Amino acid sequence: MQPLFLHPRDLDLTAPHLFWSAPPDAALIDSLASLGQVTPALAIVTEGRPILAAGSRRAAALREMRGKTLAAVALDPDDPETELAGVPLELRLGLYYLASNQGRAVTDAMAVAAGRYFAAAGGPEAFGRLAAPRLFAPGDRRERLVAQWLALPPALDGLLASGNLPLGAAGRLAALDRESLLALTPLLQALRWSRANLDNALTWLTEAAALAGEGLPAVLGRSGALGLPGRGLSPNDLCAGVLAALRRVRYPAITTLEARFSALGRAVTPRGSKVRLTPSQGFEADTVTVTATAASPQELARVAADIAAMAAAPELPRLLTVARATDGEEPA
Template sequence: MQPLFLHPRDLDIAAPHLFWAAPPDDALLESLATLGQTTPALVVETGGRPILAAGSRRAAALRERRGTALCALAVSLDGPPDADEADDRDAAITPAVRLGLFYLASNLGRTVTDAMAVAAGRYFAAESSSIDDALRLAGPYLFAPDDRRGRLLAQWLALPPTLDALLASGHVPLGSAGLLAALPPETLDALLPLLSSVRWSRGSLSGALTWLGEAARLAGEPAGVLLARSGATELLGRGLSPNDLTAGVLAALRRLRYPALTTLEARFTALSRELARGSRVKVKPSQGFESDAVTLEITVKSPDELAKAAADIAAMAFSPVLPKLLTVAHDDGPGSEPDAGPGAGPDGGPTA
């Protein structure tokens, strides 16, 4: 096979099948300057302008080196020369799909991130009759046979492409594909400001969506309407740290699902701080506020600290705050019991 020498500016380095194309990094530039081009690009000869099948970073780098040609090898879009060896389905592979496969094959051994897998999946899905067909062709180049990301990728490709940027930026993980795919389009649209502002784990997003969905079912209102009332989106412009923003958004959505329980928690927190002020004692409520009892916890490192804690506990027995704390679940009268509902765990969160 004879190499071809082409002017790199004669080639399209941003064609759709070059779905991982990126500017050349310093390591590649240094290698080209020191050793020259050591790996040929792949091109398809068309009788006119050649099609770059692989090697976009090399071509982009050589564009900046005046007078330097790109060394390339020609490949064919006609498929295997022996048709008897080709699977019937593979014999019908379109030129666009074959270009994508050439590109994947040239990148074998490269670490494929979730965002890269989605970019490849989008290309093949657009050029195939179904997502299953697309992954049958591209999957072996992207994942090991037992890699569960193949299943997650299929779920993600059912989502709007606008979400791909959130995956690439690290705001939403590939593992959340099934959760997001189960949402009605209007709910997904309403959630976009939160999805693009908080860095979600699959667990935190699962909890948030569970609370929002259950609150909407109990209220008989659209999830987007409840979300607008929750106060979660109002936190986005306050300049909070990433951790504080995540905690605030989750608290707002949990409060939406469990208003009575979160009100009790807030009241208990305020009273317990007042009761234990100046001491090492931690005051905790009964599970789910199911009984009029509290648990006192102390950590001591010396006899003196233990004596001090004992004195503090003795003083708490005479505090006017203690009776309020013990009956905190009764302060609102009838209907103030902690929230319950489908999926509720003992702490007011979703069950596993």
């Protein structure tokens, strides 16, 4: 390997194969200023100017130090003794960069960024054949999830990096058509979605669309969920509101009954009571389950008094038969 001394400003530090490149931090700058460069960068010398294969953060830091050069080792891209013989230069650069970052903790967003590069340089199979073995241990499920994610628009990659979307949702999102993804984007941007919440939301939307014979964007539009992000709600309240709106569009009858039961339950239950009322599953029976907690005889006596008062409440008969109320009846 031939040693090189390169002028940092002569190098392209934004080349696509430097897919994990980031600005140098203060610790690196201080180390270079006090100790000098202790680890060489990697470069490939072609007929044109040298191509930086790895070491972009060091090069960026040295650009700000007058008179400093970047120490690098020249790699031979045509070395017949390596397994890269015959591999196009773009893919070799990506592999050199991965090798130089071996042992680095790779986030989901970083894995997708690498996948984007290899898929663009060598087609979809290049990621699985060349990059994945260097990114994941055998059997790591993230390899499959990243491959699914690569079918999504690159515009969603930023939501993965920000934590708005989980990699585990790749399959569900990839199954949606472009119009549906576009319609969902405001909600995807507004919340930090767990995989379970996103699975539920997409299930409710797709099932409601199928039942109504409509497209997902139309169902989403009439759910009211798209109007919630601009209301200044807390993250928890916004998440709860969006999920409630999407569940309501899928289960309008059951959510209406739940609202009626909740309103009547508040009317029946004394203020501050520890007694809780729960309807039968699916409102299939004219019954309620009564639960309460007590930590002392006095609290138990209070619970008993509350239950007695609830038994005498005039709203109780309506609560017990809420599923049989007429559609025009308003909850108390």
